[in-house]
Amino acid sequence: MSILLDKSTRVVVQGITGKEGSFHAEQMIEYGTNVVAGVTPGKGGQTHLDRPVYNTVHEAVEKEGANASIIFVPAPFAADAVIEAADAGVKLIVCITEGIPTNDMIKAKRYVVSRGATMIGPNCPGLISPGKGKMGIMPARIFKEGSIGVISRSGTLTYEAVNQLTELGLGQSTAVGIGGDPIIGSTFVDILKMFNDDDQTEAVVMIGEIGGTAEETAAEYIKNNFNKPVVSFIAGRTAPPGKRMGHAGAIIMGGKGTAEGKIKALEEAGVKVAESPAVIGKTLKEVLGK
Amino acid sequence: MKVHEYQAKEFLRKYGIPTPNGKVTDQISEVKSIADELGGKVVVKAQVLAGGRGKAGGVKLAKSSDEAVEVAKNILGKKLYTHQTGPEGVEVKKILIEEAANIEKEFYVGIVLDRAAEKYIFMVSPFGGMEIEEVAKEHPDALFKVYVDYLELFPFQARQLAFNLGLTGDAFKQAVKLFLKLFKLHVELDASLTEINPLILTKEGNIIALDAKINFDDNALYRHKDIAELKDDSEEDKLEVEAHKYNLNYVKLEGSVGCMVNGAGLAMATMDIIKYYGGMPANFLDVGGGASVETVRNAFKILLEDKNVKVVLINIFGGIVRCDRIAEGVVKAASEVGVDRPVVIRLVGTNQEEGREILKNAPFKFYTFETMSEAAEKAVELSKGGN
Numbered sequence: 001m002s003i004l005l006d007k008s009t010r011v012v013v014q015g016i017t018g019k020e021g022s023f024h025a026e027q028m029i030e031y032g033t034n035v036v037a038g039v040t041p042g043k044g045g046q047t048h049l050d051r052p053v054y055n056t057v058h059e060a061v062e063k064e065g066a067n068a069s070i071i072f073v074p075a076p077f078a079a080d081a082v083i084e085a086a087d088a089g090v091k092l093i094v095c096i097t098e099g100i101p102t103n104d105m106i107k108a109k110r111y112v113v114s115r116g117a118t119m120i121g122p123n124c125p126g127l128i129s130p131g132k133g134k135m136g137i138m139p140a141r142i143f144k145e146g147s148i149g150v151i152s153r154s155g156t157l158t159y160e161a162v163n164q165l166t167e168l169g170l171g172q173s174t175a176v177g178i179g180g181d182p183i184i185g186s187t188f189v190d191i192l193k194m195f196n197d198d199d200q201t202e203a204v205v206m207i208g209e210i211g212g213t214a215e216e217t218a219a220e221y222i223k224n225n226f227n228k229p230v231v232s233f234i235a236g237r238t239a240p241p242g243k244r245m246g247h248a249g250a251i252i253m254g255g256k257g258t259a260e261g262k263i264k265a266l267e268e269a270g271v272k273v274a275e276s277p278a279v280i281g282k283t284l285k286e287v288l289g290k
Numbered sequence: 291m292k293v294h295e296y297q298a299k300e301f302l303r304k305y306g307i308p309t310p311n312g313k314v315t316d317q318i319s320e321v322k323s324i325a326d327e328l329g330g331k332v333v334v335k336a337q338v339l340a341g342g343r344g345k346a347g348g349v350k351l352a353k354s355s356d357e358a359v360e361v362a363k364n365i366l367g368k369k370l371y372t373h374q375t376g377p378e379g380v381e382v383k384k385i386l387i388e389e390a391a392n393i394e395k396e397f398y399v400g401i402v403l404d405r406a407a408e409k410y411i412f413m414v415s416p417f418g419g420m421e422i423e424e425v426a427k428e429h430p431d432a433l434f435k436v437y438v439d440y441l442e443l444f445p446f447q448a449r450q451l452a453f454n455l456g457l458t459g460d461a462f463k464q465a466v467k468l469f470l471k472l473f474k475l476h477v478e479l480d481a482s483l484t485e486i487n488p489l490i491l492t493k494e495g496n497i498i499a500l501d502a503k504i505n506f507d508d509n510a511l512y513r514h515k516d517i518a519e520l521k522d523d524s525e526e527d528k529l530e531v532e533a534h535k536y537n538l539n540y541v542k543l544e545g546s547v548g549c550m551v552n553g554a555g556l557a558m559a560t561m562d563i564i565k566y567y568g569g570m571p572a573n574f575l576d577v578g579g580g581a582s583v584e585t586v587r588n589a590f591k592i593l594l595e596d597k598n599v600k601v602v603l604i605n606i607f608g609g610i611v612r613c614d615r616i617a618e619g620v621v622k623a624a625s626e627v628g629v630d631r632p633v634v635i636r637l638v639g640t641n642q643e644e645g646r647e648i649l650k651n652a653p654f655k656f657y658t659f660e661t662m663s664e665a666a667e668k669a670v671e672l673s674k675g676g677n
Contacts, residue, residue, distance in 0.1 A: 254422075
């Protein structure tokens with residue numbers, strides 16, 4: 001089965017008529033994703049990419065049965081878009097937008113949780129269940145259907161890892177980019193839990209980076225509850241403290257959030273951590289004994 | 291984004307939080323009259339963004355206005371060397387002169403985001419004046435925390451904070467009001483860190499913010515134009531400032547392999563793999579997912595301005611954008627900028643063969659590779675003088 005997304009998922013694209021939204025919606029449709037509608041306030045009644053456009057997410061849910069949303073809305077309006085989707089009853093909300101204020105995300109996250117929805121991102125590449133569908137901006141051709149779950153805080157580094165897996169014949173069940181911001185919808189642990197319960201997933205690749213304590217928390221969970229092999233890579237061993245490395249959340253502060261600390265925690269939890277980003281696939285292959 | 295102490299204190303006063311009387315100046319000739327106005331006994335404080343200025347001699351007490359002038363001469367226009375400035379130090383361009391307070395007690399007060407809890411924490415401690423990391427390490431029991439839900443501090447929480455500082459009577463009431471105002475400021479102004487260290491109780495029984503530090507959420511500056519205007523990048527690395535003008539994510543480091551990568555995670559991983567093969571990265575640089583001609587050109591400019599850079603390593607994972615287009619862009623950018631150092635390029639993605647062919651035929655010393663390891667190994671070798 002894959003997690004979060006499969007062929008039955010009915011996707012609405014918020015911001016479908018914008019440049020980014022339009023481009024990626026087309027790619028998603030081409031990949032076979034079940035995109036049922038778009039939403040752009042003020043453009044309701046139009047048709048875009050052969051899909052009906054609505055003014056509100058509520059209408060898209062009511063008329064097209066949308067149960068998942070992907071958001072390509074500019075940062076000042078993105079948190080509102082997330083809250084609108086949750087309010088409309090959408091159960092999976094993927095927010096691609098980068099640069100959303102922290103206070104906006106604190107509010108949006110609380111709202112999403114209160115409605116029992118799952119949010120992925122923001123500031124993320126989205127997710128893909130190879131062969132079933134994609135809600136994201138990743139290049140679909142590097143993915144291959146299979147049994148490896150992938151979770152990552154990064155975009156292109158995920159593509160790098162997935163490319164290695166595919167070239168070694170290790171297909172993926174679902175790959176989830178959870179995003180590089182300080183406050184994100186779903187954490188490593190949230191996604192690990194789903195992979196733990198997923199029959200298709202036999203092992204997991206987890207790609208972390210400096211900043212915060214999400215990897216340490218994930219290590220604790222893996223040690224006590226996770227029953228599948230995990231291979232990891234942590235980016236930022238050479239990053240200096242106090243400097244933000246591109247992602248809003250990638251910063252070592254007050255001695256916390258270092259790559260060393262995260263690697264140590266993961267290794268203590270039995271996770272094999274790849275020494276170099278070039279051997280993530282190879283490391284997993286060794287762990288699986290293939 | 292950081293602001294200076296005197297600017298942070300202006301925000302505090304706007305929210306009704308008392309600070310000592312004082313005035314900021316960049317002129318030695320004004321010091322005496324300012325100090326006289328404030329009653330003679332004053333504190334002269336260097337206005338720099340770097341932390342650790344107290345220990346570095348940037349904060350001095352003067353008992354008279356004449357002494358204030360002497361003290362100011364040793365601070366204003368001079369360089370300050372703190373643990374955050376590095377060996378280059380920073381020049382003190384402004385000083386804040388404040389009336390000296392009669393301190394009865396000092397406290398620490400701070401608001402930060404707890405990423406794991408996804409909430410702000412309001413922290414107080416009776417160990418004022420100490421760095422918070424030190425307090426957390428040496429007196430963890432003396433650090434009292436309140437987790438704030440709903441982006442609003444409730445009065446009972448403000449009372450808990452004040453009770454835990456052992457305050458009573460009128461001072462307690464003042465502190466409760468101050469905590470409520472401070473949290474309101476933190477949320478309304480989209481601060482990422484708000485600190486008063488120390489907050490003091492004066493011998494006269496008043497609660498005053500003796501120091502103030504506010505950092506703002508860069509992502510929210512679009513809705514605070516007045517705060518965005520306060521940006522002072524004079525203490526930042528010159529290349530970093532220039533890179534920001536081009537909207538490039540760039541962090542200067544000390545090594546000799548200049549990196550140009552699309553995506554922040556891959557950019558960090560590229561730095562790591564350079565070190566893995568025995569070299570040192572000269573920088574972090576994320577040119578964004580698309581890697582357009584314009585961003586690549588600007589990135590080349592920044593990298594080549596760094597004289598420590600012996601070789602440029604370009605690592606592009608072509609996602610949606612085709613590799614032949616990226617290769618054309620790299621060649622175009624390289625000829626416009628006039629690249630004078632060897633360039634190692636690792637390019638993968640759609641049309642990668644066509645892309646590499648374009649690079650091979652270009653009139654530059656381009657080394658092209660398919661894998662990250664080969665490219666990093668070659669770049670490290672070249673950075674050490676090999677060829």
